[in-house]
Amino acid sequence: MAAETVSKGFGLGRPGSRGSLGVIWSVFRARIKIITRYKGAVLLESIIPVVFAGLPILLGSAVAGSEQAAAANFFSYTGTTCPSALPSDCATLFRLYMLMGSNTFMIVSLMLWLIGYWVRREQETGTLEALYLAPAKRLYILAGVTSYTLVRSLLAFVTATVLGSIVFQVNPLSGLFGAAIAYLVLGIPALWGISFFFGALVMRIKEANSVIQLLQWVLAFAMGVYFPVTVFPLLLRWTAMAFPPTLMNDAIRSTLLGITSIYGPWYVVLGLMLMAAWTVPLLGYQFFGLVERRVRRDQGVGQF
C-alpha cells in the first residue's frame, strides 16, 4: 500500500551518530541558554542546602545544650562512629554530615524539578508537541536534558559546598573529596531513571507542583538527609536502603567523613551504585515510553 504513495524529501528520519549527537548538544545548549537568562537562578538554588543544613545543626545544639554535645549524641544514636577523638572535630564532622546530606538532597530535588517540571513546562508552552513533531529520538532529547541537569546539579553542588564550607567552617576536602564527587556522578544516572518515572507521571496527570512537593519530602525522609536510615524500623530501613538516592547519599557521606557505610565495604557500595546506575535509567526510560504511548493513544502529548 505504501508503494502507492510517492516519497520525497530528505529522508532524514534515521540520522547517523553525528546527527544524534547534534540533537543532544542542541537540547543541552538551549537549556543552558534558557537558564542563564534567568539571572541568578543557579546561585539562588545553591543557597537552599546551606539553609537546610543550618536547621538540624541549630536544633541539635538547642536540644543537646551545645554543638559538641549535639555531635556526640548524633554519632552515638545513629550508630555512626566519629573518626576523631576530639569533640570539636566531631562537631565539625556533624556540620559536614548535615551539609552533605542537604547538598545531596538538593541534587535529588533538582533532578525531579528539572526533568519533571521540564515535561510540564514544555506541555504548557506547546513545545512538547513541537518536540514530538520532530524526528529526533526521544532518547537523544532526554539525553540532552539530562546532560544539562548533570551540569547544573554539579554546579549547584559545588557552589553549595563552597558556600556551606564558609558558613559552617568545615573543610570538605579533608576526606576523599574526589571519590565523593565520583559517587555523586555515579549516582546521577539512577536519579535520571527516577526522574523519567516522575516525568512520565507529570505527562500523564498534567500536574507537576503537588507531585514534586510530595515526592521530594518523601525522598528527603527516605534517603536520610539528616540521619542514617539505620535509625528506621527494619522494614522501613530496608525499603529506604533499596532506594538509589539513599545509597548515593550514604556513599558520598561515608567517603567524605571517613565513617562506615551502612551498606558495607566500599566495593559493595560501588557495586550497588553501578547496578543502580545501569538498571534504574533503563527501567525509567521504559516506563516513560509506555506512558508516552498511552498518552498518545488517549489525548495526545499536547493536551494540557
Place this chain on the structure above:
Amino acid sequence: MPAPIIKVEDLSKTFLSKERKKGAGRKKKPVHALKAVNLDVKDGEVFGLLGPNGAGKTTLIKILTTLLLPTSGTAWVNGYNITKEEDEVRASIGCMLMGDRGLYWKLTGRENLDYFGALYHVPKADRTKKIEELIALLKLGDFIDRTVETYSSGQRMIVAFAKSLVNDAPILFLDEPTVTMDVPTARELRRIVREMNDAGKTILYTTHLMHEAEELCDRVAIIDHGEIIALGTPEELKQSLGHEDVVSLEGIFPESTVVRLRAVPGIREVAVTAGDSGRSKLDVMVENSRAMLPRIIEAVTGNGATIEQIKPKEITLEDVFVAKTGRTLAVDTRVVGEKAVSGRGG
C-alpha cells in the same frame, strides 16, 4: 494523475468523554472524532480541510503528524506508515499546528529556528543558510535576534511559520496559520504559501476563513462530525449545489423564523449567524431567488421579524457546508474533556 503523497484509509478515532452530572457521578461516553475517513492528497496540491470546531480536523491532522494514535485504520505520509515509520513521517513534514505556541520564549527567534532545525537533523551549515533564507523571505530581520518573549502575537506566528519551513520538508501541515495575524501579514503569508506550493511542496491547510480556502486550495474536504461530507475543488463543491441561489437577510429574527422558513416549499436550507445586539444573519438557500423572494419575505415578516437588509449572495464554500449540514461553520461541535478509547495503536 499525480500519485497521492498522503493516503488515509478507514481512519477512525474514538475518545471517551467524561461527563460530570450532578448526583450521577462521572460517566464516560464514547465520542467518535473520526469515522472511517478515507482521503488522498495529491503530490503538489494545496489541500484544504474545512469544518467547524470539533469536526475532527485537528484530530485528523494530529494523527497524520504522529502526535496521536488512531483507534483503527491507517495512513501513509510521503510513503511512510504513520504508526510504523513515525520518524520518517516526521522527517517528511513541516508543521504549524499550534499557532504561536511551540516556541521557547527565552530563546531568540533565530535560536528557536536553529534548535528545531537540529531536531530535524538538518546539518549545521544547511541550517544556517536556511535560516538566513527564511529571515529574508519572511522579513524577520528586525526582530529575529530578540527573545521571543518580546514579540507581538503576529511576530510569534510568523516565526512559528518559519519553524515549519526550517527542515525544507516536502509536505506542510498548516493549521489556521493566519488566525492572529493582521490583514497584510496574513495576505503575505498566503502569498508565501502559494510560492511554496509552486516550488513543489504539498500543503494541507485548515482554516475557518472561506476566502482563504477559495484563494489557496486546489481541493477542499469538508469535514463534519468526524466524516468527510464533501470533497472536490472549490468550484466543483460550489457547483454541486446545482442551480441554487443564496438570499442573505440581516435584521432581528425570532427563534421560530428558521422553522417557518424551512417549511416553505422551494427553500433548501437556512443558516443562522448570530450578530450583535440581537441581530442575526440568515442565509437562505433556494432554487430560484427571484421567484422565491416574496415568499421568503412573507415567511419572515409574518413572524414579527425586522428585516434591515436583504440581498442576493454568491455561493461560497460556507454555503456548501450549510447545504450539507444545515449549520454554519461557526457552530462549535467540540466535546470537552475527551479521552481516547483504546485502539490498536497502543
